[in-house]
Amino acid sequence: xxxxxxxTSILGVVLLFSSCKTNTKTNIIKDNFDFASKQFDYAFQVIxxxxxxxxxxxxxxxxxxxxxxxxxxxxxTLRMRPSREWTSGFFPGSLWYxxxxxxxxxxxxxxxxxxxxxxxEKMNTxxxxxxxxxxxxxxxxxxLTDDQSYKPVILQAAKSLITRYVxxxxxxxxxxxxxxxxxxxxxxxxxxxxxxxxxxxxxTGDSTFYNIAVTHAxxxxxxxxxxxxxxxxxxxxxxxxxxxxxxxQHQGYQDESTWSRxxxxxxxxxxxxxxxxxxxxxxxxxxxxxxxIFTNPNLPEDLIPYWDFDAPxxxxxxxxxxxxxxxxxxxxxxxxxxxDKADQYKKWADTIVENLTxxxxxxxxxxGGFLLLQSTGAKSLNSEINVPLVYADYFxxxxxxxxxxxxSGKGLF
Ligand code: GLY
Numbered sequence: 124x125x126x127x128x129x130x131t132s133i134l135g136v137v138l139l140f141s142s143c144k145t146n147t148k149t150n151i152i153k154d155n156f157d158f159a160s161k162q163f164d165y166a167f168q169v170i171x172x173x174x175x176x177x178x179x180x181x182x183x184x185x186x187x188x189x190x191x192x193x194x195x196x197x198x199x200t201l202r203m204r205p206s207r208e209w210t211s212g213f214f215p216g217s218l219w220y221x222x223x224x225x226x227x228x229x230x231x232x233x234x235x236x237x238x239x240x241x242x243x244e245k246m247n248t249x250x251x252x253x254x255x256x257x258x259x260x261x262x263x264x265x266x267l268t269d270d271q272s273y274k275p276v277i278l279q280a281a282k283s284l285i286t287r288y289v290x291x292x293x294x295x296x297x298x299x300x301x302x303x304x305x306x307x308x309x310x311x312x313x314x315x316x317x318x319x320x321x322x323x324x325x326x327t328g329d330s331t332f333y334n335i336a337v338t339h340a341x342x343x344x345x346x347x348x349x350x351x352x353x354x355x356x357x358x359x360x361x362x363x364x365x366x367x368x369x370x371x372q373h374q375g376y377q378d379e380s381t382w383s384r385x386x387x388x389x390x391x392x393x394x395x396x397x398x399x400x401x402x403x404x405x406x407x408x409x410x411x412x413x414x415x416i417f418t419n420p421n422l423p424e425d426l427i428p429y430w431d432f433d434a435p436x437x438x439x440x441x442x443x444x445x446x447x448x449x450x451x452x453x454x455x456x457x458x459x460x461x462x463d464k465a466d467q468y469k470k471w472a473d474t475i476v477e478n479l480t481x482x483x484x485x486x487x488x489x490x491g492g493f494l495l496l497q498s499t500g501a502k503s504l505n506s507e508i509n510v511p512l513v514y515a516d517y518f519x520x521x522x523x524x525x526x527x528x529x530x531s532g533k534g535l536f
Contacts, residue, residue: 166492190240209252213517216259220520245279254316281323292360314392321399352411353381380433383446391453430499445515455525
């Protein structure tokens with residue numbers, strides 16, 4: 124009798140634990156969106172007050188209004204930035220993700236309001252970041268509402284982006300700054316802008332967009348990777364011969380180190396490029412990059428990387444939560460393309476999302492209205508160290524939505 128009682132009790136405990144585990148797993152998405160819903164209501168108040176307290180001259184304000192939160196200043200106040208900043212599409216994009224999850228028209232209205240503030244960047248030919256700025260804002264808006272008035276904005280952004288294509292170097296130029304140092308600097312981040320060009324090709328049938336995107340990806344594949352699939356941040360090309368002139372870091376620790384967010388951009392960018400081309404070479408790159416990240420002895424147990432895989436004082440270095448959210452979102456997609464590690468990719472992404480939720484979340488009605496803490500923008504430039512960053516939040520929400528779609532048996536796209 125005692126034996127039966129003992130076995131029944133053990134079974135009960137096992138069942139209780141497994142049901143708790145299931146609950147945590149199913150609720151983690153809802154829990155985060157519920158949190159985001161309240162936190163973004165707070166963010167709107169902080170944003171309004173930051174705009175009211177903008178001390179710049181009236182003509183400067185009129186020309187370049189502050190439209191989008193980026194991070195916190197050292198004194199804890201919100202750092203709002205104008206639309207020309209590379210980060211301006213992420214807050215509108217996050218609001219579109221709120222709408223996608225909740226279907227609440229309140230979030231659609233807010234997403235539309237913030238999206239409209241970046242429209243003028245469609246004409247910006249001085250940056251490669253148009254994918255981030257326009258595709259994450261207008262692109263998500265079009266996907267979710269089919270608002271046809273968004274199409275010309277996105278198409279114009281794609282046209283502006285391809286003006287930066289340098290045919291002799293077979294690449295899209297990233298930056299115009301530091302002209303004394305670099306002729307044609309291309310950063311690994313630039314892979315993230317190709318989705319915009321693939322969209323423009325599908326929309327117009329004009330193969331120029333497709334060919335430029337694929338050529339850029341091929342050039343990046345050739346020159347940005349070391350044999351172990353770690354990445355250089357900046358490759359500088361000769362604009363006449365196309366020869367590689369420099370291999371540098373800018374936001375990472377040093378030229379031969381691996382900047383964690385750069386590695387995350389590579390993972391995401393090559394996974395997305397496989398989606399649009401079905402060229403297995405890109406899938407191989409993405410899998411090799413995942414392998415680099417997850418076999419790296421300097422990746423902490425909770426899978427939230429330090430800001431650089433080779434930072435000099437590991438384990439006493441800051442994390443970069445943004446690299447983790449980008450990685451998680453990319454891994455959910457990569458897990459849908461088969462291969463012997465497909466299940467593992469999903470498990471790693473789940474672990475990242477779980478650890479971020481449990482240990483890196485901001486405080487409700489505080490932290491400037493951001494969702495996650497402990498990102499690092501550019502420690503090498505002494506900038507944005509161990510702070511919330513708007514793009515960490517954007518990719519976190521995207522990862523959660525991807526997790527939800529995968530777990531309910533829906534395709535991601
Ligand atoms: N794309 C700029 C950055 O990742 O900091």
